[in-house]
Amino acid sequence: MGGATMTTYLIRRLLQSIIVLFFVTLITLLLVHLVPGGPVVALVGVRATPQQIAYYNHLYGFDQPIWVQYWRWVSQFVQGNFGYSLKNNQSVASEIAQYLPKTLVLVALATVISLVFGIPLGIYQAVKRYTVGDYALTWVSFLGYATPTFFVGLIMIDWFSLKLPIFPSQAPQGTTVGQVLSQPAALVLPVFTFAFVEYALWSRYMRSSVMDNLVQDYVRTARAKGASERQVLWGHVFRNSLITIVTLIGLSIPTLVAGAIFVEVVFNYPGMGLAFYNAAQNVDFQTLMGFTVIATVATIVGNLAADVGYAMLDPRVRY
C-alpha cells in the first residue's frame, strides 16, 4: 500500500467523521428542543411563570434561531466548554474529568480479562468445532448475549455477596482512581460482571474468525510445507484472526458504553455511567448532552482507529 493512498484515505475518512459529528451534534441539540415546553421548562420546572421562562430562555439563548444556538454550542464545545450543569453546580468538563478515569479503569480491566478468556477459548472452539466442548462454550456465550448485563450483576451480588459473603456487593467508592484501585475486593464483582458480557462477544467473533481463516489457501500452503498444526495455528491463523478482534474492539465502543452504564448502576460504581444515570433521573440536560457528545466522539475515533488499524495490519487492504 502506497503512502499517498493511505493519506488520501485518512483525509477522506476524517472528512466523513466531521460530517457525522455535525449530524450527531445537531440531532442532540434538536432532541433537547423536543422536551415538552422547551429546554427551559425542564430546567426551571413546570410551575415557573411565563416571565421566568422568558427570562431564562433569553439568558441561555434558547430564544435565538436554532443555527445560532448550534454555532454557539459547538464553538464552546471545541474550546473545551461542554456546558454547565445547574443541577450539580459544576461544569460538565469537570464532571468528565472526575468520572471518566474511573470508568476507563473499569472498562480496561473488564476488557483485558474478557480477552484473556475469550481469545483462547474462541480458538479452542474453532479448532474443536462441533464437539461437546464447543457446544458447551457456545451455550455460555449465548447466555452472555441473552442475559441483561444488570441481571448478571444482580446474580453476582446474590451469589457471591449475600449467599456466600466473599466480596462486597458495592463497588469501591472514592473520588480518585487510586482510591478505587485500593479496594480490589470490591472491584471483583463489577469487573467480572462486565467481563462476562464482553467475553460472549469476543469468544464468538474469535471462533468465527478462526474458522474462516482455517479454510484459507495460506493454511493449506503452510500444511503442505510441513508446518505442524501448532505452527499453523499460532504462527498463521492466530495472527490473522487477531486482526478481526483488533478491529472489533474499535467498533464496540457503543456496546461498552451500554455495559458501563448498567454495571455502574447495579454496583453503584462512581463513574460516567452512574453520573449519566443520575443526570437522567434529575433531568439534567447539560450533563446528558455533554456526555453523549463525548461518547460519540469516542465512538467515531474508535471506528476510525479500527479502519486505520485494519489497513495497517492487513496489507491486502487497499484504498
Place this chain on the structure above:
Amino acid sequence: MSMITPPPEGPSAGAVLDAPPNGAGTLTAVEAAELGLEPTAKPRSLLRRGWEVFAENKLALASLGGVVFMVGFCFIGPLIYSTDQVHVSLAQSLCPPGSGHPLGCDQLGYDLLGRLMTGGQTSLEVGFAAAVVSVLFGTLYGAFAGFVGGPIDAFLMRVVDAGLSIPYIMVLIILSVIFRPSTTIMIFIIAVFYWLGVARLIRGETLTLRTREYVQAVKVIGGRRSRAIIRHIVPNSIGTIIVQGTFAVADSILILAGLGFLGLGVSPPATDWGTMLSNGTNYLQSQQNYWWLIYPAGIAIIVTCISFNFIGDALRDAFETRLQRR
C-alpha cells in the same frame, strides 16, 4: 448485542454463488440452471427448503417451542390464571410463594405469577413491534440507497453512520426522559435506532443484487425503481431480513428490559420484565431473601432472548445452506 455486527460476518449470497466450483467437470445446480439445463428435481420453494434445514436443528426446534411457550404463557395464561394487576393490595405486600400465590407477591401486593404474564405481554409486544418497524423501515431504506447508488446513496449512508456513531443507549435514555414513554412510544424509541443496522446490511445485499440480470431487466423493459426494489431486491434478501428480524426481537426485549431497569420503562400500573427486576433490586439486600422478586423475571428474559437468538442462528444456517444443497 448485534448492533455492532461487522460487515465480514457470514458469507453473502453473492459470495457463495461467485465461489469457484467444487470440482472440475461437475456442475453445481446453480451453474446447471444458468446454462439452461433441466433441473434434476422439481425445485422446492425457498421457505420450504429453509424449513427443512431448520427442522433438522433440534436446538432451533426447542427454541421455537420456548418462544411459543412464552407467548402462550403471557397471552393465554391470564385467561386461565386471572389476577388483579391494577389495584394495589398492601396487605399482601412481599408475601412469600405459597398457596394462592405460586410465586409470591411484590412490594405492592401484586401476584407475581400474574405480573410476570402482564409484564411479559408488554415486553413481547414491544419486542415484536419494534422489530417489525425497524426491519421494515431499515429494509426499504437500505434497498433504496443501495439501488439508486451515487451521491444519494452516499448521503443516506452518512446519515446511518451518524446514527450508529451515537452510543444508542445514551440517546434512548434521553428520549425516555423526554417522553415518559407509553408502550407505543417505547416501540418507536427502540426502532429509531435499530433500523440503522438493518439498513446498512440490506444496502450491502442490494449492491450485489442490483447487478443481476433479472434486476437489470426491469430497467430495460421500463419498469419503475420501486418495482425493482419491491418485487426483486426485497424478496431476494428475505433470508437476511428474517434473520435480522429474529435477532431484532431479542435485542428489543433486552433494550426494553434495560430501560425498565433504569426506571425509564412503561408507567405503572403497567409493567415489563425490566421494571419488575428494577423494583425487586430494592429488596435484594434486605435481611430476608426475596428471590421471587428477581429470578422469575430475569429467567423469563433469558429464556425468551436465548430462544430468539438460537432461532436466528438456525435460520441463518437454513438460508445459507439453501445455496449449497438443493
